[in-house]
Amino acid sequence: xxxxxxxxxxxxxxxxxxxxxxxxxxxxxxxxxxxxxxxxxxxxxxxxxxxxxxxxxxxxxxxxxxxxxxxxxxxxxxxxxxxxxxxxxxxxxxxxxxxxxxxxxxxxxxxxxxxxxxxxxxxxxxxxxxxxxxxx
Numbered sequence: 198x199x200x201x202x203x204x205x206x207x208x209x210x211x212x213x214x215x216x217x218x219x220x221x222x223x224x225x226x227x228x229x230x231x232x233x234x235x236x237x238x239x240x241x242x243x244x245x246x247x248x249x250x251x252x253x254x255x256x257x258x259x260x261x262x263x264x265x266x267x268x269x270x271x272x273x274x275x276x277x278x279x280x281x282x283x284x285x286x287x288x289x290x291x292x293x294x295x296x297x298x299x300x301x302x303x304x305x306x307x308x309x310x311x312x313x314x315x316x317x318x319x320x321x322x323x324x325x326x327x328x329x330x331x332x333x
Contacts, residue, residue, distance in 0.1 A: 198321065212291040216284075217261065221246070225254055226263050226280065226288075234267070234277035245333055 206220075213223040221244075228243055229235055235243075241251050255278065258264040262284050269275035303311060 208295060212288075215291050216288055218258075218263075222254055222258055222263075225251070226258055229258075229264055229278050230280045230285075234279040236269070236275060236277055240278060245329075 209223055210220055213220055216223070218226065225240060225244060225246075228240060232243070237248065237251060237255065240246075240255075241248050244251070246254070255264065255266070259266060262281055264278055265281050266276050266278060269277045306314065
């Protein structure tokens with residue numbers, strides 16, 4: 198698992214460099230894409246980043262056209278973050294090489310095996326989330 202973590206970190210760093218995004222910016226963008234729209238405070242809790250630090254990251258993502266800040270329809274005083282979608286194709290293109298390789302790998306497994314792998318990955322993810330919370 199540690200080797201996988203290192204390899205994925207290296208891969209994400211290269212993707213980030215091609216997209217002109219720092220590691221933490223790519224992480225924040227990924228969270229916004231997958232879990233958004235999010236409030237800045239919710240993103241701060243998920244990342245463990247100080248709100249002032251996060252503001253600079255969000256400013257850079259917004260300036261780069263990656264995210265937009267919108268008024269929350271439920272509370273016009275609040276702000277929500279969502280991906281701008283205008284650059285999603287560019288980002289997905291950077292991940293295409295890995296995604297293609299994963300598709301080829303998946304073809305070698307039957308449905309039951311893929312279900313087991315998916316369950317394992319979800320359980321590892323949950324364990325990681327719990328361990329991260331313990332360190333917070």
